[in-house]
Amino acid sequence: MEPAVAPATPALDVEPAAVLDLLGVLAYGELSAFDRMAADARMAPTVAARAALSGMAAIEMSxxxxxxxxxxxxxxxxxxxxxxxxxxFEVFHARTEPRTWGEALVKAYVGDGLAADFYREVAEFVDVSTRELVFAALADAGNSDFAVREVGLLIAADATAASRLSLWGRRLVGEAISQTQRVAAERDALTRLIVGGAGGLAEIGQLIDRITAKHTKRMTSIGLSN
Amino acid sequence: MEPAVAPATPALDVEPAAVLDLLGVLAYGELSAFDRMAADARMAPTVAARAALSGMAAIEMSxxxxxxxxxxxxxxxxxxxxxxxxxxFEVFHARTEPRTWGEALVKAYVGDGLAADFYREVAEFVDVSTRELVFAALADAGNSDFAVREVGLLIAADATAASRLSLWGRRLVGEAISQTQRVAAERDALTRLIVGGAGGLAEIGQLIDRITAKHTKRMTSIGLSN
Structure with missing residues (x-):
């Protein structure tokens, strides 16, 4: 991968419909993330933790x-x-509704991370100003430090938490892939943007490998297995 | 210290415990308003309306x-x-849980307005920098325009909505008064700050009259009766 170098497809070839789809899916993703994080914050064991997740939710709205x-x-x-x-997104969230504070944390951390990695890859294929907007919208809202610390506390307090939350992480990824496939099947322009931008179907495999590798690293950093 | 116009009670007389109470009650009020508005946004009839209330909730977090x-x-x-x-706050919100989008809107508008008027009055009794912080925290989050417009649409579409929502507005005020009394009975320093700042118990009556007048004006502006 050569991010610093020109993308495989010059920005001028990008269909406006694809850019609109990209901004639309990203926008609704932020709105639904706000909604779910705000609801999940209720599960927090302390007011401080609730405020932390609520603050992350608020950043999604900006x-x-x-x-x-x-x-x-x-x-x-x-x-x-x-x-x-x-x-x-509604289907994704309905199928991945956290039942515990640990699940809420892992979802905020893993979900945000996966989405950010995916959108960053795709943003490489569009014009510079759209790309910068996407990067800004994906700026780390500080989820990492908070989630890593809190999940660490949960695992330290309960030896069975790591395996349960690792399983939960795999379920989140499975649902994310399943919903991404659904979007790919329905949104031709967006799919052409990604396939064309990546340089063909074979290269899509490498894109998925990169996202998977980052996900694995993220799970490890939080003390969970992939 | 000398603000532009000296408050009724010089800031130096204010007990630190009272300032801390004021900031504490205001902070938790914002956090719980975030939580409830974010949940109420789910009742919105459109994605645009949901995003508008979610955006207001996010501002509470800042x-x-x-x-x-x-x-x-x-x-x-x-x-x-x-x-x-x-x-x-939990009792207040549990007793005033909106069951309709109209109730959610009126609660956001009337609740925010009442709270803002009350805190602005009290902020007059503390030091300038605390006052400025309180004023900033109460800056209109744009609730007014959105709520006035949306409630107007609801009333236009359903002739019975105005009387139902007027009743709801009165219930909100009743619960707010009842919770304020509870806090006054429990928090001596804060109560002394308000009574002392206002210039005595008799003047508290005038403070309540001012807040009530503003509330009535707010209800009228949204097409409801007090």
Whole structure:
């Protein structure tokens, strides 16, 4: 991979529909992440922990605002741009509703990380200003330190927590892949952007390998196995 | 210290415990408002409306962050400062859980407005820098325009909505008064600050009259009766 060098497909070849899809899926992802993190914060064992997850949720809304403003500035309707992705996220969240504080933390950490890695890869294929917006929207909201520390405490207090949360992490990835496939099947322009940008179907495999490697590293850093 | 216009009670007379109580009650109020608005946003009829209420909730967290930072800078523990007020807010919110989108809107609008008016009055009795922080934390998050417009639409679409939501507004005020009385009975320093700042018990009546007048104006502006 050569991120510093020009992307495989020059930005000018990118279909506007694909850029709109990218911004739309990202925007609704932020809104639904806000919603779920805010709800999950209720499971926090302390007011301090609840405030920490609530603060992360609030940051998603500032990203959302920027993405929506960009869609509007393109002369497009942000609601229409998000509409095709609403069900995908609702299904994902319904199938990965955390039942414990540990699950909520791992979901915030792993989910945000996976999404960020994926969108960063895709952003390489679009114009510079869209790319910068996407990178800004994915800026680490400080989830890492907080989640790593809190999950570490849970594992230290309960020896069985690591294996349960590792299983949960695998389930999150499985659902994320399944919803991504669904989007890929339904959104032609976005799929062409990714396949074309990556340099063909074979290269998509490498993109997935890179995302998987980062996920594994993330799980390890939090004391969990992949 | 000499602010532009001297407050009724010079800031130096204010007990530190009262300032800490003021910041603590305000901070937990913001955190619980975030939590409830984020949950209420789920009732929104459209993604756009849901995003609007979610955005307002997110702003409460930025206020929360500033208040907590201030408590920490005083060398105090923000969690300990908020602790005495947790139950009060939880009881208030449990007793005023909106069942409809209209109730959620009126609660966001009326609740925020009432709280802001009350804290602005009390902030007059403390030092300038605390006052400025409180004013900043109460800066209108744009709730007014959105809520006024949305409630207007609801009333236009359903002639019975106005009387139902007017009743709901009165219930919100009743619960707010009842929880305020509870805090007043339990927090001596804060109560002394307010009574002393206002200039005595008789003047408290005028303070309540001012808040009530603003509330009535707010209800009228949203098309509801008090």
């Amino acid at each position: 990203h959302y605002d920027r993405l929506v403003a960009r869609i509007s500035s393109m002369g497009e309707d942000p609601m229409a741009a998000m509409a095709p992705f609403v069900e995908t | 206020h929360y962050d500033r208040l907590v930072a201030r408590i920490s800078s005083m060398g105090e523990d923000p969690m300990a400062a908020m602790a005495p007020f947790v139950e009060t």
